[in-house]
Amino acid sequence: MRQAGRYLPQYRKIREKHDIVTIYKNPELCSEVTVQPVELLGVDAAIMFADIVLPLEGMGVRFQIKEGVGPVIEEPIRMLRGAQVLEDFDAKADAAFMLEAIELTKKRLDDRVPLIGFCGGPFTLASYLIEGGPARDFIYTKKLMYSDSRTWELLMDKLATAMTNYLQAQIQAGVDAIQLFDSWIGFLSPQDYRRYVLSYSQRIFKKLEGLGVPRIHFATGASNLLKEMKLAGGDVFSVDWTIPIDVAWQRLGYDVGIQGNLDPAVLLADIDLIKSESADILKRVRGHRGHVFNLGHGMLPQTLPENAVELVKFVHGFNRESS
């Protein structure tokens, strides 16, 4: 879960010299940053360092990743023409640096832990393209979604095709699992998710079925969309802290895995609370198959790395004790 990041002094040191785009375009730097949390925190998986807007460049979208803001799109898409001019994405040509970074990272990791590849979900990417950056109310996105079905469908169709290609290429390059970050779907009603989003995410997950690579479906604030997310697809579902994990499993059904659930803010508290909150999750899980202990969202920049180290140790110890 966004494991490399500002909370790590070793990462900040690299970021002093290079911006995010420079890092993810340089396979050497990218793989270095990707393995940092494995080496420094002792976590059980690595997740490729990248940004969800990365593949948009190959589609002809110009953007900047601004400090403290996030991605800012130069020309937001608000009309059909904007969706029409989006180019086809071919990961082998457009994201060769990332595929190379994956290969390099796999070598560095030397099978110690699995490597997770990812991309943005179609709704979340569409919202960046339409709003022009991170949004609060998704006003332009929803207005377009409700009022201009031709543009919406073309945009979502192109994004779904591009993300399928991107994830397939990441799998070929060697990632052991993939994650679709559809971070903002929680701002939609279940009815709107079904009507405007579900089929596109479903298409992506369908195309990645049976490849022996677990598919993780991620969102935040979406505990009321769990049934819909399951319909869209995935083998493992990410839940945030707004729903107890046992309730989430009841809603999803026990044939899928769950990751997440710990509020990243808990890591800002003292170690006793970190342990008791984590123990609460582990007790609710009762050793159920398919549980991946994780935070419900990205690590906060204010997190002390030693707290994360303690958390990892505690979870490892807890599992040993109870198994």
Added chain:
Amino acid sequence: MRQAGRYLPQYRKIREKHDIVTIYKNPELCSEVTVQPVELLGVDAAIMFADIVLPLEGMGVRFQIKEGVGPVIEEPIRMLRGAQVLEDFDAKADAAFMLEAIELTKKRLDDRVPLIGFCGGPFTLASYLIEGGPARDFIYTKKLMYSDSRTWELLMDKLATAMTNYLQAQIQAGVDAIQLFDSWIGFLSPQDYRRYVLSYSQRIFKKLEGLGVPRIHFATGASNLLKEMKLAGGDVFSVDWTIPIDVAWQRLGYDVGIQGNLDPAVLLADIDLIKSESADILKRVRGHRGHVFNLGHGMLPQTLPENAVELVKFVHGFNRESS
């Protein structure tokens, strides 16, 4: 629901000359702005124009309401001392202007529609005081809540006492219903809400019981907290669009009322979609007693007033047809 606002040209005209604080401190202007939506849109209730930080001034907190940002607190509270120096709030002395505005508004409305008074919920106000303004991740709030129980409890205790006094005074001044806006509780896990917030909101609602004034409990993104919100209290619960209204009623129980549910962004679409989305809500409600048709959150500034007028007409007509 935040009915007076930037989407109304008549409101913008007043705002060109006066800032928000000037308007709510001037009973004449305040009541004028409060009745605008009743006269312009034909809605069935008026809600006092104010800001949830209003009573903080009487507690000795210095703040500004900044355009496009919201309230900015001069000295955020991060330690015990900050909570200790908060002064007692006495609405009759500290918010006399608001009580006068209520009386004036009651006269202006002349019993055409009921008048709703409101205040911020204790968690939401605490988060403003701790973060220093509107937040995204509630990092400082959660850190304090998890790690410094003495400061947290004192702060929540003082806010609960102050808000009880403020709402009691509003009821005495003549409001017909009150609303507690605990807008940000949806960022808490159900366990954290129970542990750190519930008892304070409960105290407020208990003190306002049996006064013949319906108590509305408002939050957004909190569909997973409905059971906890009901425990805290209220006669009517506000739900946003992330949960179908019939499902919300199942979770809350049929002995309480529900308001809300329509995504304010729907009002940005064309009238056919506005009607079909509203009809969907009304059909799910099936004329159940205690339903208050409303948006799930505030009117967006981009809303065309004529769309709101059409919505009000449609809902009135629908109810007539089906009754």
